[in-house]
Amino acid sequence: MTIVPSSIGGTAGPEETAGQTEKQSGKTRRSDVLSTKESVSDRKSDLNLRPKTLDEYIGQSRIRSMLEMSIAAASTRKDALDHILFYGPPGLGKTSLAYLIAKEMNAKIHLASGPSLERPRDIIGLLHQLEAGDVLFIDEIHRLSRIAEELLYPAMEDYVIDLTAGKGQATRTMRLPLPRFTLIGATTKVSMLSNALRDRFGFICRLEFYTPEELGKIVRRTAGILAVNMNDQAIAAIAGRARGTPRIVNRLVRLVRDYAQFKGHSLVDEQTAHAALEMYQVDIHGLDPTDRRLLTVLVDTYGGGPVGLETLAATLGEDSETIEDVYEPFLIQCGFIQRTPRGRVATAGAYAHLGRTAPSAQLSLNLNSGTEA
Numbered sequence: 001m002t003i004v005p006s007s008i009g010g011t012a013g014p015e016e017t018a019g020q021t022e023k024q025s026g027k028t029r030r031s032d033v034l035s036t037k038e039s040v041s042d043r044k045s046d047l048n049l050r051p052k053t054l055d056e057y058i059g060q061s062r063i064r065s066m067l068e069m070s071i072a073a074a075s076t077r078k079d080a081l082d083h084i085l086f087y088g089p090p091g092l093g094k095t096s097l098a099y100l101i102a103k104e105m106n107a108k109i110h111l112a113s114g115p116s117l118e119r120p121r122d123i124i125g126l127l128h129q130l131e132a133g134d135v136l137f138i139d140e141i142h143r144l145s146r147i148a149e150e151l152l153y154p155a156m157e158d159y160v161i162d163l164t165a166g167k168g169q170a171t172r173t174m175r176l177p178l179p180r181f182t183l184i185g186a187t188t189k190v191s192m193l194s195n196a197l198r199d200r201f202g203f204i205c206r207l208e209f210y211t212p213e214e215l216g217k218i219v220r221r222t223a224g225i226l227a228v229n230m231n232d233q234a235i236a237a238i239a240g241r242a243r244g245t246p247r248i249v250n251r252l253v254r255l256v257r258d259y260a261q262f263k264g265h266s267l268v269d270e271q272t273a274h275a276a277l278e279m280y281q282v283d284i285h286g287l288d289p290t291d292r293r294l295l296t297v298l299v300d301t302y303g304g305g306p307v308g309l310e311t312l313a314a315t316l317g318e319d320s321e322t323i324e325d326v327y328e329p330f331l332i333q334c335g336f337i338q339r340t341p342r343g344r345v346a347t348a349g350a351y352a353h354l355g356r357t358a359p360s361a362q363l364s365l366n367l368n369s370g371t372e373a
């Protein structure tokens with residue numbers, strides 16, 4: 001596989017660390033340890049840690065089987081693979097899959113990202129470089145400009161570019177043929193894609209959060225590559241705190257390794273893993289201090305709710321969008337918070353996690369509260 005970073009494209013720059021992004025946007029203040037955003041050190045270690053073959057890619061078994069079959073079929077036909085869209089939360093392995101597909105297809109991969117393809121010549125230049133069978137990877141595809149999107153439609157559907165020259169009555173359209181290529185799009189915000197673009201993908205794949213068992217396998221693999229000696233209990237402890245996300249689990253392995261090295265432990269056991277993760281303030285469920293503060297405010301200040309999002313946000317000194325987009329999804333996924341028509345409610349699980357006893361009224365409220373539409 002050859003990698004061609006597009007002169008105009010390229011994924012978000014390495015300068016964009018989790019911490020800087022947070023500062024610039026002023027939106028999230030999640031600790032870097034549990035951020036799903038890619039940091040500079042994630043990017044560096046990715047060089048070794050990205051799975052190199054589909055067999056090394058752990059989990060997402062449905063997507064993997066589908067890809068194995070389609071890659072084999074396309075290779076037999078000596079044809080390009082159909083266009084593929086990957087969507088799902090950050091750090092679950094969308095970019096990794098794009099690289100793997102290009103490798104398995106023995107194809108050149110051209111890298112670009114939605115925001116960098118603003119002008120018609122950006123996308124035309126990129127399409128023009130393609131050779132038969134190449135993979136064009138467009139990250140953050142939901143951020144493509146309208147004009148770029150419209151140029152992509154015939155390229156995806158009929159392998160042509162429609163060029164227009166002149167104005168008014170003198171307008172001429174020229175159709176240039178393109179070789180058969182595979183477009184792989186990746187996005188964390190699939191709802192922002194137009195239907196017209198979505199419909200032009202042959203496969204649309206949603207990546208799921210990983211189970212603790214799958215994350216355990218990733219920890220084992222990463223520890224092997226980094227030459228860290230780790231026992232099964234330590235592996236399970238790390239996997240259980242990684243919020244279902246390979247990027248986070250790999251970061252936790254690196255942090256635990258650093259801690260063990262500093263303490264002079266040649267074997268990472270459960271105690272060492274726990275001590276390291278405690279030091280980084282990652283609790284047993286993978287919650288960080290801000291998650292816990294949110295639960296504590298909900299339980300102590302508002303008696304477990306229901307409380308409106310705006311009120312909760314004001315008490316925490318956050319904006320409501322950050323609460324909704326950054327903190328709540330995982331707390332809901334863990335079953336600690338429910339969204340109800342009357343506001344946010346802490347569950348009995350949240351009380352238990354904070355070491356409090358849930359009032360009986362809260363327990364029946366949990367049972368009776370419908371979830372928000």
Ligand SMILES: Nc1ncnc2c1ncn2[C@@H]1O[C@H](COP(=O)(O)OP(=O)(O)OP(=O)(O)O)[C@@H](O)[C@H]1O
Nearest residue numbers: 046049050057058090091092093094095096246247
């Ligand atoms: N299935 C997997 N098996 C092993 N490691 C994985 C897997 N998926 C992801 N990883 C690891 O997690 C890291 C993050 O994955 P990747 O960059 O592909 O995520 P992404 O979905 O593209 O994230 P983003 O939305 O932020 O671009 C990879 O570099 C790799 O080390």
Ligand SMILES: [Mg+2]
Nearest residue numbers: 094095139186
């Ligand atoms: Mg990516």
